[in-house]
Amino acid sequence: MEIITHSTEETKKLASEIAEKTKLGDTLALYGDLGSGKTTFTRYLVESLGLKNRVQSPTFVIARKYGHVNHIDLYRIISEKEVGDLGIKEMIEDENSIMIIEWPELAENLLPENTIRIYFEYVDENSRKIRI
Template identity: 35%
Template sequence: MEFIVENAEQTKQLAQKLAQFLQPQDVLLLDGDLGAGKTTFTKGLASGLGIKKNVKSPTFTLIREYQEGRLPLYHMDVYRLEETGGADLGLEEYFNADGVSVVEWSQFVAEDLPDTYLLIKLLKDPTNDDKRQIIFEPTGARYEKLVAELGNVN
């Protein structure tokens, strides 16, 4: 499934819609170039989950936890693990916890990911800095259902 958004606000709105269907142990992988809107998308997810705290990129902390929403949100930026992987981070504990895990730059920890997840690709438009193509690629029945539910909202 694919969406075109014209600006950051529409990116957040799409993520807010997705948030209403999320369940504990859902794993979302956000892939896109620097500045593609991965953290903006996560801000929308947080808002949709009822999290009021300001969501910041976890680039230097690797993982930020937000506990106060309908579900906890575990926001991971594993870009800095390009050379080492995530074996020592305990990612599996987050994936099996009671919240939603969002992983930016997931290709750097591919061997540590669960078998099922929702890959969300954010692609910049070469002619318009604000416009994005957002592609949802489900892996597994849970995420196929999730994407179908999201498609029924629009």
């Protein structure tokens, strides 16, 4: 499925639809350039799940937890070895939490077969192409 959202509101609607289909134990891998909307999407998804905590870009912290959602950002990670040291494997295998990974490329070989992969692309200031 591919959709162009023309506002953050439309991205919010999409995120709530995805949230409805997401189950405990799922892993979501969010691909796309800087500013393409990965954190924004995550924020709306976490909100839709009824978790109040404000989602921030984990860029400097790498990992954050919102209720049963683990949110990590591998942008600053430079090697697969570093990915291993973060304990992501354990987070992914945790059947009682939802795992959301921004910049998942270096964790590719840890991603389970049923990973929900979502690709974000900047179209113009207010529009993003989102492919699931």
